[in-house]
Amino acid sequence: MQSYSLTHLQELESEAIYVLREVASQFENPALLFSGGKDSIIVAHMARKAFWPGKIPFPLVHVDTGHNFPETIEFRDNYIKEIGANLIVGSVQQSIDEGKVVEEKGFNASRNALQTVTLLDTIEGHKFDCAMGGARRDEEKARAKERFFSHRDDFGQWDPKNQRPELWNIFNGQKNIGEHFRVFPISNWTEMDVWQYILHEKINIPSIYLAHERDVFVRDSVIMSTTSFIEQRDTEPTIRKKVRFRTIGDATCTGAVESDADSIEKIIEEVAAARTTERGTRSDDKRSEAAMEDRKKAGYF
Amino acid sequence: MDTNSYLDMELLRFSTAGSVDDGKSTLIGRLLYDSKSIFQDQYEAIEESSKRKGDETVNLALLTDGLRAEREQGITIDVAYRYFATPKRKFIIADTPGHIQYTRNMVTGSSTSNLSIILVDARHGVVEQTCRHTFISSLLGIPHVVFCVNKMDLVDYSEEKFEKIKADLEAFSSKLDVQDIHFVPMSALNGDNVVNKSDNMDWYQGSTLMYLLENIHIGSDYNHIDCRFPIQYVVRPKSEKYPDYRGYAGRIAGGVFKPGDEVAVLPSGFTSKIKTIDVMGGSLEEAFAPMSVTMTLEDDIDVSRGDMIVRENNQPNVQQDIDIMICWLNDKKMVSRGKYAIKHTSNDVRCIVKEVKYKININNLHRIEDDKEVTMNDIARISIRTTKPLLYDKYTRNRGTGSLILIDESTNETVGAGMII
Ligand SMILES: Nc1nc2c(ncn2[C@@H]2O[C@H](COP(=O)(O)OP(=O)(O)OP(=O)(O)O)[C@@H](O)[C@H]2O)c(=O)[nH]1
Ligand SMILES: [Mg+2]
Numbered sequence: 001m002q003s004y005s006l007t008h009l010q011e012l013e014s015e016a017i018y019v020l021r022e023v024a025s026q027f028e029n030p031a032l033l034f035s036g037g038k039d040s041i042i043v044a045h046m047a048r049k050a051f052w053p054g055k056i057p058f059p060l061v062h063v064d065t066g067h068n069f070p071e072t073i074e075f076r077d078n079y080i081k082e083i084g085a086n087l088i089v090g091s092v093q094q095s096i097d098e099g100k101v102v103e104e105k106g107f108n109a110s111r112n113a114l115q116t117v118t119l120l121d122t123i124e125g126h127k128f129d130c131a132m133g134g135a136r137r138d139e140e141k142a143r144a145k146e147r148f149f150s151h152r153d154d155f156g157q158w159d160p161k162n163q164r165p166e167l168w169n170i171f172n173g174q175k176n177i178g179e180h181f182r183v184f185p186i187s188n189w190t191e192m193d194v195w196q197y198i199l200h201e202k203i204n205i206p207s208i209y210l211a212h213e214r215d216v217f218v219r220d221s222v223i224m225s226t227t228s229f230i231e232q233r234d235t236e237p238t239i240r241k242k243v244r245f246r247t248i249g250d251a252t253c254t255g256a257v258e259s260d261a262d263s264i265e266k267i268i269e270e271v272a273a274a275r276t277t278e279r280g281t282r283s284d285d286k287r288s289e290a291a292m293e294d295r296k297k298a299g300y301f
Numbered sequence: 302m303d304t305n306s307y308l309d310m311e312l313l314r315f316s317t318a319g320s321v322d323d324g325k326s327t328l329i330g331r332l333l334y335d336s337k338s339i340f341q342d343q344y345e346a347i348e349e350s351s352k353r354k355g356d357e358t359v360n361l362a363l364l365t366d367g368l369r370a371e372r373e374q375g376i377t378i379d380v381a382y383r384y385f386a387t388p389k390r391k392f393i394i395a396d397t398p399g400h401i402q403y404t405r406n407m408v409t410g411s412s413t414s415n416l417s418i419i420l421v422d423a424r425h426g427v428v429e430q431t432c433r434h435t436f437i438s439s440l441l442g443i444p445h446v447v448f449c450v451n452k453m454d455l456v457d458y459s460e461e462k463f464e465k466i467k468a469d470l471e472a473f474s475s476k477l478d479v480q481d482i483h484f485v486p487m488s489a490l491n492g493d494n495v496v497n498k499s500d501n502m503d504w505y506q507g508s509t510l511m512y513l514l515e516n517i518h519i520g521s522d523y524n525h526i527d528c529r530f531p532i533q534y535v536v537r538p539k540s541e542k543y544p545d546y547r548g549y550a551g552r553i554a555g556g557v558f559k560p561g562d563e564v565a566v567l568p569s570g571f572t573s574k575i576k577t578i579d580v581m582g583g584s585l586e587e588a589f590a591p592m593s594v595t596m597t598l599e600d601d602i603d604v605s606r607g608d609m610i611v612r613e614n615n616q617p618n619v620q621q622d623i624d625i626m627i628c629w630l631n632d633k634k635m636v637s638r639g640k641y642a643i644k645h646t647s648n649d650v651r652c653i654v655k656e657v658k659y660k661i662n663i664n665n666l667h668r669i670e671d672d673k674e675v676t677m678n679d680i681a682r683i684s685i686r687t688t689k690p691l692l693y694d695k696y697t698r699n700r701g702t703g704s705l706i707l708i709d710e711s712t713n714e715t716v717g718a719g720m721i722i
Pocket of ligand 1: 319320321322323324325326327328362375376377378397398399400451452453454455487488489490491
């Protein structure tokens with residue numbers, strides 16, 4: 001008999017598309033969180049595939065900290081136009097202006113934690129019953145514990161000690177009024193899988209993932225981009241380096257790495273040789289040992 | 302690693318099992334460490350927390366025990382997923398908890414795996430949880446089992462101890478339906494026979510665990526004989542370019558489909574031919590499990606989510622009275638004559654539990670016929686009647702069309718994992 005088998009990347013893609021279709025079927029008003037980072041880009045790409053030749057049947061939601069790399073926003077707007085999707089922006093600045101959250105002060109101030117409030121407000125405001133995201137289990141030890149369909153109570157909280165069982169690929173999205181789900185279609189992908197997929201599918205990504213000359217400074221041995229959102233200390237002079245970003249988050253807490261990788265092929269070589277995780281450059285994870293778990297319990301992505 | 306070899310890799314999903322403290326998480330940590338799959342910042346982080354706790358050596362279990370409560374109590378509560386690749390294969394690991402209270406999480410982690418690593422503490426030998434997890438693995442249809450007799454360092458690497466435990470395990474599993482069984486004596490703590498061959502056990506001529514993981518023949522875990530396409534979603538763009546397009550989207554649960562195939566749509570039974578099998582930007586000559594595709598049919602018939610496209614001459618069972626083996630996963634016991642919601646492929650139905658036929662005694666696999674109360678962690682054979690017919694195959698024939706879950710309609714919790722007999 002002929003042998004029928006998929007490569008692991010095809011199998012992962014098929015799994016993600018299956019999850020996306022389950023979400024569209026099981027929920028009344030789902031949304032896809034779209035940050036303009038590589039993970040949310042590949043989820044959006046697979047959402048196009050899942051419903052082709054139809055359009056993506058849910059809006060894309062960007063929780064905007066206001067502290068973006070300009071390249072990300074430019075990419076986001078072009079991408080949305082190209083695929084004809086519906087974009088909803090939840091603004092942290094607005095949450096601050098409305099007095100719902102208080103901006104952190106000082107040298108290490110970041111709006112990262114404030115995002116959670118804006119995210120939950122956006123979910124509630126638009127009555128989304130499911131928010132999908134590009135989080136991967138290999139990113140962080142608390143994320144390694146997450147289900148594909150992750151139940152949230154009416155405060156948006158995650159209870160990691162009492163998650164619903166998730167058997168085979170049968171997803172239970174049933175819930176009471178006021179509760180919602182977070183769903184992670186690329187749970188089983190690694191950073192390497194994502195890059196291989198981007199290469200294989202020829203997917204466009206924001207230019208800051210590729211090596212480029214940039215004004216940066218060094219803080220706690222992390223290379224940070226100079227931006228008007230961060231106050232630099234006198235001991236943190238601006239220098240010019242060839243860098244790229246391994247993840248794109250809020251500009252105030254996402255570090256760059258020195259790199260010559262100016263093509264996807266070269267990034268893949270670099271990822272294969274890397275000795276630190278991609279979130280190793282994220283200062284938001286370094287605040288304490290259980291920083292991610294605590295933020296996730298409160299409703300962070 | 303060059304791009305092409307990475308793209309061609311096979312995927313093996315495996316899970317750990319065994320009693321609490323038998324060393325599952327330590328083993329996964331050791332496997333990742335010795336295969337150089339741990340990143341420097343991850344290692345530094347666990348080195349640091351081990352030191353803070355006053356451990357003498359770096360506690361490798363902390364690589365998977367990522368929750369605060371797990372680190373505080375030194376046990377695993379929920380499944381942790383880890384990923385690594387060698388030049389031969391790409392692996393998805395589910396490290397599951399051994400504690401009986403968290404059996405539902407063990408079932409969660411094992412339900413998608415093709416290989417189960419079951420650990421046994423060399424000092425204690427086969428205990429109830431070893432039996433429970435071995436039985437659950439066989440029930441879940443996991444084709445390969447590797448029994449790891451761990452903590453050999455604490456029994457002077459005794460061949461006798463190993464052989465005794467091996468004999469006990471062989472006796473127990475001979476009553477089960479497991480195709481492929483292996484035994485490895487090891488010390489997860491020190492790394493003996495995990496990735497590197499042990500110098501302390503010259504008497505052992507077999508392979509290391511890593512060698513088995515890389516070389517066990519996994520073939521295809523999918524059924525490529527019985528064509529089953531459960532419809533998940535109907536694609537109707539109604540756009541200028543595709544005004545009349547009507548595609549049936551889903552993930553193939555069995556078999557191979559080609560354009561031109563004569564098919565039947567269940568439950569209506571209408572027949573038609575496959576017109577196209579579409580993916581974005583093109584059409585396929587053939588598609589097989591587990592591909593996600595969109596099919597169009599030659600005839601305009603009413604098809605919706607929950608229906609199934611099959612070959613006319615090879616159809617699944619269509620029944621309302623069904624017998625299943627059930628793993629009960631909730632603290633609330635099963636209500637006899639109780640009503641539950643069911644999810645099966647892309648179908649939502651309700652059911653009533655008609656009868657508990659028997660429960661299984663985990664230790665000797667005997668049937669218990671005088672106590673029919675199904676409580677948390679029990680495994681039982683039950684008969685149910687559904688509100689509408691299910692389109693199913695036996696679980697042993699097809700894991701996709703033979704599995705279902707029971708949901709408590711008042712809490713919405715998943716309370717049972719069912720395998721259709
Ligand atoms: N001496 C010795 N100790 C070991 C070995 N493997 C694990 N241990 C110890 O056994 C204890 C339990 O190990 P874990 O890896 O947490 O056990 P587990 O099976 O993951 O436990 P649960 O997940 O809670 O079921 C720890 O103190 C380990 O250091 C071994 O090969 N030899
Ligand atoms: Mg453990």
